[in-house]
Amino acid sequence: MIELADVSKQFDDKTVLDGVTARIGRGEIFAVIGPSGSGKSTLLRLIDLLDTPTGGAIRIDGVDIHAGKEQSLRTRRMMGMVFQKPAAFNSTVTENVAIGLRFRGASESVIRKKTRDALALVGLAGYEDRRARTLSGGEMQRVALARAMVIEPEILLMDEPTANLDPVSVEKIEELVLRINRDLGTTILFSTHDMYQGQRLAHRIGVLMKGVFAQVGSPRDIFTVPASSEVARFVGTENVVEGVVEADGNDFSVVDVGGVRVRTKFSFGRGENVCLCIRSEDIRIAPAGGGKATPGKNALPGIVASVSPRGPFSRVTVDCGFALSSVLSWKAVDDLDLREGSRVTASFTAESVHVVRATRN
Numbered sequence: 001m002i003e004l005a006d007v008s009k010q011f012d013d014k015t016v017l018d019g020v021t022a023r024i025g026r027g028e029i030f031a032v033i034g035p036s037g038s039g040k041s042t043l044l045r046l047i048d049l050l051d052t053p054t055g056g057a058i059r060i061d062g063v064d065i066h067a068g069k070e071q072s073l074r075t076r077r078m079m080g081m082v083f084q085k086p087a088a089f090n091s092t093v094t095e096n097v098a099i100g101l102r103f104r105g106a107s108e109s110v111i112r113k114k115t116r117d118a119l120a121l122v123g124l125a126g127y128e129d130r131r132a133r134t135l136s137g138g139e140m141q142r143v144a145l146a147r148a149m150v151i152e153p154e155i156l157l158m159d160e161p162t163a164n165l166d167p168v169s170v171e172k173i174e175e176l177v178l179r180i181n182r183d184l185g186t187t188i189l190f191s192t193h194d195m196y197q198g199q200r201l202a203h204r205i206g207v208l209m210k211g212v213f214a215q216v217g218s219p220r221d222i223f224t225v226p227a228s229s230e231v232a233r234f235v236g237t238e239n240v241v242e243g244v245v246e247a248d249g250n251d252f253s254v255v256d257v258g259g260v261r262v263r264t265k266f267s268f269g270r271g272e273n274v275c276l277c278i279r280s281e282d283i284r285i286a287p288a289g290g291g292k293a294t295p296g297k298n299a300l301p302g303i304v305a306s307v308s309p310r311g312p313f314s315r316v317t318v319d320c321g322f323a324l325s326s327v328l329s330w331k332a333v334d335d336l337d338l339r340e341g342s343r344v345t346a347s348f349t350a351e352s353v354h355v356v357r358a359t360r361n
Contacts, residue, residue, distance in 0.1 A: 001025055001187055002024040002058070002059070002187070002189065003058070004022045004023070004024075004056070004058055006020070006021055006057075007046065007053050007057070008053060008055040009053050010054045016039040017039045018210070018211030020043060020056070020213055021056075021212075022216050024204075027185045028187055028204065029203050030190075030206065031191070032044070032205075033193075033195045033205060033206070033235075034207055034208035034209055036193070039211060040159070040160075040191035041159050044157050044189065044191055047079075047157060049066070063075075078155055079154070080147075080149060080155070080156050080157070081148060081156075081159070082144050082145055082156070083144070083161075084160040084163050084164065088140055088143070089132060091131070092128065092131060092132065093124070093129070093131075093143055094129065097150050100148075101115075104151070115150060119146050121176075121179075122142040123172065124139065124142055124146065137165055138166065141173060142176070154187060155188075156180065156186050156188045157189050158177075158189075158190035159191050160190075161173060162174070162192070195235055198222075202219060205217065209230060209234070215227040215231050222235055223236075224279070226277060229356055229358065229359060237278070238279070238280045239277070239278040239279070239280060239324055240277050241275065241322050241323075242276075243255040243256055243257035243273075243275075245269060245270050245272045246261065248268065248269065252265050253266060255276060257276065257321070258322055262276060262300075262353065263297075263298050263353075265351050268357070273358040276353050276354075276355055277353070277355070277356065278324070280325045280326050280327045283324055283326035283346055283347070284326070284348065285328060285338065286336070286344060286345050287342075287344060288344055297347060298347060298353075299346075300321075300346050301320065301343070301345055302345070302346055303342070303343055304316060304317070304318055304338055304342040305318060305319045305323065305340065306340060307333060307339060310327065313327050313330070314328055315327055316328055316333065316338055320346055326346065
């Protein structure tokens with residue numbers, strides 16, 4: 001439905017987007033994640049016709065949306081937009097929600113019915129006569145969502161819609177996004193700084209880095225099979241270490257990481273520089289001597305360098321010749337009597353090691 005074809009955007013001498021390419025299908029929820037300043041908001045503004053690209057094209061159903069004023073108007077009527085900080089007019093909730101209908105010349109009877117329906121959709125039935133500026137941040141964001149949905153858009157764009165909300169309000173907004181997509185079939189494209197929100201909501205995710213999509217794929221692919229070490233680090237893979245392929249066998253390869261040999265299931269040519277990406281939850285910690293090596297398992301002796309709290313868990317970092325971090329429950333840390341200086345074995349399977357070619361800056 002939405003095609004981004006080599007889209008670029010420059011502001012003076014600064015290039016924000018530098019050849020963004022992707023396709024978003026009808027009825028899909030597509031999340032754009034990336035570091036601050038990577039161009040997420042700029043991309044949504046280009047799609048919403050609030051700005052024009054420097055190069056490339058944005059097409060909806062095969063038609064370039066920036067080709068002319070008449071086409072732009074038709075496209076704008078297809079879309080609703082929710083911003084990070086919703087604007088509230090100094091009037092009732094009904095008047096705030098109805099603004100798009102008034103621009104379209106809808107009758108008062110239609111406005112009353114559609115605003116009631118939109119407020120019921122977002123869980124704010126009975127709020128019609130309240131002053132919008134007296135609402136909480138979460139309620140106001142739901143009003144903004146109702147304002148976008150009251151015009152029955154085919155495409156809903158959302159720019160970090162939960163960035164300033166408390167966890168309860170975030171959960172309500174996320175539930176609404178899923179319900180709107182499921183019940184109405186609305187195509188939803190949203191940006192977020194919360195990568196796990198993308199994982200919870202999206203059918204596919206685009207990782208925007210250095211002005212391009214570094215990877216587009218399912219949440220599972222993005223988080224477990226990152227395309228590069230940069231993507232791996234961004235999506236929370238704590239253990240990203242460089243090494244050199246020492247041997248490439250039929251069943252597994254061996255990578256030399258500073259003199260430590262690590263088995264992997266990935267096949268690369270001998271002598272290649274690679275990065276090993278190992279998620280912390282895939283690493284097991286046992287007292288020294290535990291976890292003997294087998295053809296499908298790595299068991300590396302080491303010394304606990306640190307134990308630091310992380311909510312209900314603890315992050316245990318082990319020096320195995322290179323640093324490896326694992327996440328354990330507090331009880332597991334106590335049961336294993338782990339503390340700085342403890343001698344342990346860090347083990348993980350060859351299948352849990354994702355390997356990418358090392359990039360040189």
